[in-house]
């Protein structure tokens with residue numbers, strides 16, 4: 001299975017002065033933990049890291065240190081996650097029929113989760129990992145007034161990996177460019193194009209390292225796993 005890792009963000013919400021994926025958790029850069037999980041997932045055979053070329057010296061140093069057994073390519077990132085994935089899709093080897101996309105910032109996803117997504121994408125056009133929300137969610141207007149309380153039984157928090165048929169995902173991204181759609185994940189493009197996307201049970205610990213608090217939580221989870 002081909003794996004694209006969007007890793008070209010700047011980490012505004014982290015408040016750091018560099019790509020947050022280069023920050024250390026348990027003495028390893030965040031991106032290194034993501035790569036180690038992909039390396040340990042038996043179904044993953046090729047990895048594309050979508051990143052800003054200014055970060056390539058540091059990414060190359062991390063790769064040299066990790067000595068992964070799988071082929072890894074660095075691909076130029078874009079100015080949004082959507083643009084980065086678009087670039088990644090253009091750089092996939094021609095043989096790629098399905099692809100998993102996994103945020104570099106979700107460094108706690110387990111090899112088992114990669115494997116279950118890789119297995120499931122063989123039987124449907126699109127899927128995402130997700131977990132049922134635990135909170136009561138409110139829809140609030142611009143004045144801070146609650147408009148609605150949606151039925152929690154229908155609400156899932158989206159995660160990655162997200163898996164797709166490559167041909168369909170390329171078509172959905174191209175349609176997104178034509179229509180000017182701005183989305184935060186690839187499943188949203190499938191949804192807008194009316195193509196079914198399945199939910200695969202994700203992992204509660206598969207958080208996206210977004211804020212400084214998430215760094216502390218990631219540190220705690222990795223420690224509890226014995227790292």
Ligand SMILES: Nc1ccn([C@@H]2O[C@H](COP(=O)(O)OP(=O)(O)OP(=O)(O)O)[C@@H](O)[C@H]2O)c(=O)n1
Nearest residue numbers: 006007008009010011012013079080081104105
């Ligand atoms: N232009 C971009 C923006 C984001 N990403 C990647 O998409 C993933 C999810 O994005 P997010 O957590 O929002 O990362 P940042 O964009 O770096 O953070 P922020 O929104 O706080 O600036 C991350 O692995 C990030 O590196 C990307 O590849 N290209």
Ligand SMILES: C[C@](O)(CO)[C@H](O)COP(=O)(O)O
Nearest residue numbers: 103158159160184185186208
């Ligand atoms: C794809 C994603 O990780 C799903 O949770 C997420 O949507 C990407 O980043 P953002 O923080 O929502 O912008």
